[in-house]
Amino acid sequence: MSNFVNHIRPRQVPGRVLSVFYTFCLGGLSFLAFIILGITGLLLMFHYLPGENTGFSSVLTLGSVLPYGGLLRNLHYWSAQIMVVTVNLHMLRVVWTHSYKPPRQLNWLVGVGLLILVLVLDFTGFLLVGSQESGAAATVAVNILKLIPGLGPGLAQIFLGRPSALSGSTLAVYVWHCVGLPFAALFLQFYHFWRIRRDGGVRPL
Ligand code: HEM
Known part of the structure; x- marks a missing residue:
């Protein structure tokens, strides 16, 4: 445990790893967006x-009746879109500097896991709006999952519940979006940060 804490909060950081023009702080900006998403999401x-009849109306009430509700929703929405952009740019930077090569190959795979989680979080957030568009998107997702032989229908039920074609908002999507996926992403991010230092810092060796 002390080893983990030492890596997350080191006493000394070599000056060379602080060069902004090497990383453009894209990983750090992704994490900042994640923190804002956590706080605004909790509020x-x-x-x-959640629910077919309540999802969309509660989003509308939130944006128009609740004081600062519109600001809160916009902060959550735009932080999510910014995070998708910064994570993709961060991955491009890692490719550009060849940082996916040994000894960082495991952290690259952790990053791929994070990218998938961020995209699924963005998608489930869109489903929770509960609009007709989100209902159509949920229907497409259910049909894609059902294509998996044998397991498909069960997986669709576990991950998406039973969304209607008119609203993607279900309790299953809500719990995945607010609990399951964010905590999985949080855990993977701390492991990602820990690995960066274990692999010798952000610069190629
Ligand atoms: C939630 C998403 C992510 C966060 C918060 C995050 C955060 C970070 C941070 C703070 C760094 C330190 C350097 C920097 O800021 O660029 C870093 C490095 C790294 N990241 Fe990520 N990252 C994420 C996603 C990804 C993805 C999608 C990939 C690739 C598939 C990836 C692969 C790597 C690798 C290989 C390094 C080491 C780079 C080096 O040594 O130069 N990360 N990450």
């Missing part, structure tokens, strides 16, 4: 009601 949970 949104106080008012959002």
Whole structure:
């Protein structure tokens, strides 16, 4: 445990790893967006009601009736879009500087896991809006999952519940979006940060 803490919060950081023009701080900006998403998401949970009939109306009430509700929703939405952009740019930077090569190959795979989690979080967030578009998107997702032989229908039920074609908002999507996926992403991010130092810092050796 002390080893983990030492890596997350080191006493000394070599000056060479602080060069902004090497990383453009894209990983750090992704993490900042993640923190803003966590805080605004938690506040949104106080008012959002998942469900075919309640999802969309609670989003509308949130944006128009609740004081600062529109600001809260916009902060959450735009932080999510910014995170998708910064994570992709961060991955491009890693490719550009060949940082996916040994000894960082495992952290590259952790990064791929994070990219998938961020995209699925963005998608499930869109489903939670509960609009007709989100209902159509949920229907497409259910049909894709059902294509997996044998396991498909069960997986669709576990991950998406039973969304209607008119609203993608279900309790299953809500729990994945607010609990399962964010905590999985949080855990992977701390492992990602720990590995950066274990692999010798951000610069190629
Ligand atoms: C939630 C998403 C992510 C966060 C918060 C994150 C965060 C970070 C941070 C803070 C760094 C230190 C250097 C920098 O800021 O660029 C870093 C390095 C690294 N990241 Fe990520 N990252 C994420 C996603 C990814 C993805 C999608 C990949 C690739 C598939 C990836 C692969 C790597 C690798 C290989 C390094 C080491 C780079 C080097 O040594 O130069 N990360 N990450």
